[in-house]
Amino acid sequence: MLLTADPAARPRLLGALTVLVVLWPLFQAAEVKPGALFDASNLKVIGNFLAAFLPPETGAGFLGHLAKATLETLAIASAGMLLAFLLAVPLGYLATAAGRERPTLNPVTRSLLTLLRGIPELVWALVFVRIFGLGPAAGVLALGLTYGGMLAKVYAEILESVDPAPANALRHSGAGRPLALLYGLVPLAAKELASYTVYRWECAIRASVVMGFVGAGGLGQLMDQAMKMLNGGEAASILLAFMALVFAADGLSQWLRRALDTPPADRPSPFGPRSALLALTLLAGTVASFRFLNIGFGELFTADAARSMGEFVAGFFPPDLSAEWLAKVGKGIWETLAISVVGTLLAAVAGLLLALPKPHAPFGFVLNALRSVPELVWATITALAVGLGPFAGALALALHTAGVLGRLYAEAFDNAPPAATRALRLAGAPAGVRFLYGTLPGATPQLIAYTLYRWEMNIRMAAILGFVGAGGLGQLLYFELSLFHYAQASTVIIAMLLLSIGVDQTSAWLRQRLR
Amino acid sequence: MNFSSMRRLALKAAAACAVASLFALPATASDAVLRVSAIPDEAPTELQRKFAPLGKYLEAQTGMKVVFTPVSDYAAVVESLATRKIDLAWLGGFTFVQAKIRTNGTAIPIAQREEDAKFTSKFITADPAIKSLADLKGKTFAFGAPSSTSGSLMPRFFLQQAGLNPEKDFKNVAFSGAHDATVAFVAAGKAEAGVLNASVWDKLVESKKVDTDKVRVFATTPPYFDYNWTVRGDLDPALVKKLTDAFLKLDPANPEHKEILALQRAAKFIPTKKENYDGIEKAAHAAGLLK
Numbered sequence: 001m002l003l004t005a006d007p008a009a010r011p012r013l014l015g016a017l018t019v020l021v022v023l024w025p026l027f028q029a030a031e032v033k034p035g036a037l038f039d040a041s042n043l044k045v046i047g048n049f050l051a052a053f054l055p056p057e058t059g060a061g062f063l064g065h066l067a068k069a070t071l072e073t074l075a076i077a078s079a080g081m082l083l084a085f086l087l088a089v090p091l092g093y094l095a096t097a098a099g100r101e102r103p104t105l106n107p108v109t110r111s112l113l114t115l116l117r118g119i120p121e122l123v124w125a126l127v128f129v130r131i132f133g134l135g136p137a138a139g140v141l142a143l144g145l146t147y148g149g150m151l152a153k154v155y156a157e158i159l160e161s162v163d164p165a166p167a168n169a170l171r172h173s174g175a176g177r178p179l180a181l182l183y184g185l186v187p188l189a190a191k192e193l194a195s196y197t198v199y200r201w202e203c204a205i206r207a208s209v210v211m212g213f214v215g216a217g218g219l220g221q222l223m224d225q226a227m228k229m230l231n232g233g234e235a236a237s238i239l240l241a242f243m244a245l246v247f248a249a250d251g252l253s254q255w256l257r258r259a260l261d262t263p264p265a266d267r268p269s270p271f272g273p274r275s276a277l278l279a280l281t282l283l284a285g286t287v288a289s290f291r292f293l294n295i296g297f298g299e300l301f302t303a304d305a306a307r308s309m310g311e312f313v314a315g316f317f318p319p320d321l322s323a324e325w326l327a328k329v330g331k332g333i334w335e336t337l338a339i340s341v342v343g344t345l346l347a348a349v350a351g352l353l354l355a356l357p358k359p360h361a362p363f364g365f366v367l368n369a370l371r372s373v374p375e376l377v378w379a380t381i382t383a384l385a386v387g388l389g390p391f392a393g394a395l396a397l398a399l400h401t402a403g404v405l406g407r408l409y410a411e412a413f414d415n416a417p418p419a420a421t422r423a424l425r426l427a428g429a430p431a432g433v434r435f436l437y438g439t440l441p442g443a444t445p446q447l448i449a450y451t452l453y454r455w456e457m458n459i460r461m462a463a464i465l466g467f468v469g470a471g472g473l474g475q476l477l478y479f480e481l482s483l484f485h486y487a488q489a490s491t492v493i494i495a496m497l498l499l500s501i502g503v504d505q506t507s508a509w510l511r512q513r514l515r
Numbered sequence: 516m517n518f519s520s521m522r523r524l525a526l527k528a529a530a531a532c533a534v535a536s537l538f539a540l541p542a543t544a545s546d547a548v549l550r551v552s553a554i555p556d557e558a559p560t561e562l563q564r565k566f567a568p569l570g571k572y573l574e575a576q577t578g579m580k581v582v583f584t585p586v587s588d589y590a591a592v593v594e595s596l597a598t599r600k601i602d603l604a605w606l607g608g609f610t611f612v613q614a615k616i617r618t619n620g621t622a623i624p625i626a627q628r629e630e631d632a633k634f635t636s637k638f639i640t641a642d643p644a645i646k647s648l649a650d651l652k653g654k655t656f657a658f659g660a661p662s663s664t665s666g667s668l669m670p671r672f673f674l675q676q677a678g679l680n681p682e683k684d685f686k687n688v689a690f691s692g693a694h695d696a697t698v699a700f701v702a703a704g705k706a707e708a709g710v711l712n713a714s715v716w717d718k719l720v721e722s723k724k725v726d727t728d729k730v731r732v733f734a735t736t737p738p739y740f741d742y743n744w745t746v747r748g749d750l751d752p753a754l755v756k757k758l759t760d761a762f763l764k765l766d767p768a769n770p771e772h773k774e775i776l777a778l779q780r781a782a783k784f785i786p787t788k789k790e791n792y793d794g795i796e797k798a799a800h801a802a803g804l805l806k
Binding site: 224 | 558559560587588589590591593597598599613617655660661662686687689690691692693695696699700703704705706804805806
């Protein structure tokens, strides 16, 4: 009966079954046990911890630490961004196909960028903490490398996406490629380039908090301590400071991007006092960041440092490829994959539920709160709620991602083509039907794209969550690095890299197929 | 306002500043400074509090400025000692063995607390059903840091001797990172059982930071050698002698020294030697933590 009513029923049924068959073992591996969430003793534990959040710690000594750590986080993010930018400009120039006579894919530069981006910044930080000693230098360099890779890739793509005519004209009149790009393409792409850079700075602030968890200084280090000791009052204060910082950065970044949208003033000289002020602020900010962090770059580039770095890196080769270790890493990969898939799916469901109700306002607040707490912090809380293990990691991912996806979903619904819904309403269809057959089909491609993009980010995060006891590759890496088993750690890092590349490819393929 | 030109200028300026700041930073004069660190077996704030009077004492004894850097990673202390970024470090038995290996045997242990010659670890739980090590099967378990002697290596070694393999027999294994954090994990029910060093446990019990009606000790390990103060091997021998003497001179009868010793939880400091830690090295090989 059903089969005749819907001509697409058979492929849909088959698709649903395939998805179930693929997902079931992943849910098994993630040890999903919703029951644990409502276990009375677990509820009591988490209740006690959250109750300790009030009142937030306000002792003068602690607030002093907090203020310093907040500044440090800000400085690490800014200094890291500058480094990333200095790295991204030449790499982006090399990687982009824009302004070339013959299009090329630049396998060498592109794979370097993949390498830089594919290894999570936390792993870089962990490695740099070993080479350069403790403190912010490790965080700055880790951010610089990962974000340099990301910026370069996006810069390259932005340059490829703008109208190539002016650059071609310059090249044909004899200008070299650098000049053609600078005067032909950069002005067209400037707004997008600047906007993306500012957005990344905002992300860098979030990331520099996370890196504190491995000893790279800043708010993360304080947070790690407070969370480890389950000191609710301190955790609450740190979380508040962190949220304030993120909201401020968010606001500033939005203001800057709006400013980029306003047309330039009608004046002979485009460089007015406002832009001069901005340039000065940027300059002062950068100088202040480096001053504050007091990184001994001189010490980083001595022969001695080079030698110890060489020894350190050499220790990672050759990676341990023994069958026994590979089996262990394989299990870690599977667990990490499971955490990322289950976390993203749970987030998609929760995000959808939070995005649906109108008006958005009260739910908008919930979404903001969910996403402003970093996954590592959520993981500490979910580990209390369901015990240590992969399920805690999946839940932590789900909570943070639900906040992100919910907001994106809500926007997608608002932007869905209204014609179908209007037609259904005029035909007298009830709200549920209007949504299911009018809004949803129009928004679906976007929903799927956002979810898959998020999955690509979550696989990187899932690899890290093991640092706080959520299993998977992260725990293996933390353990082996602690014991100086660099050959084994090297295998884990390679596994992380392959996993993130694999997920990127799968996600790109799925996006293509589901379009 | 033309953002692209403004931005270019700003970035040029920023880049110039960055380059300038590379050179502008003062080279740190490390001659008269004794750089000290400690494995973070307790919260860093606690470590700093404990070290303050000892640091002053060492300043007076050596005539050098003493700088203590708190860290949050055990391995980083070992690596810093090996790369000569610190001169003196408070190490655990296992981290000392790691440091010895990474410095090709040059790191020198100079002193240890009397208590460290017969150190033990305590297995703790808040679950009434756990009465012996055998009851740990299928439970979640918290170690301290992976490279902790009393919070990871020796308990693992003794668990193995009792026929338990943590990776196979426990439901989940967590690394809390520090001894006091392990107690917090167990007290909160985040892990069903855990293990930590006897000295920190006693301190937490004395200062009533743990509810002993809830969390109790259900097993104790046999004694082994643990913590010591280690210097890097290429430090001036005269300075090494000064530092060793300074530790050994600490006298519980002297009220000023008593405060230092109390904070270090030491009755007094005694000389130590590399060979004391051979047993730890063997245990590390047996437990698979050293390869």
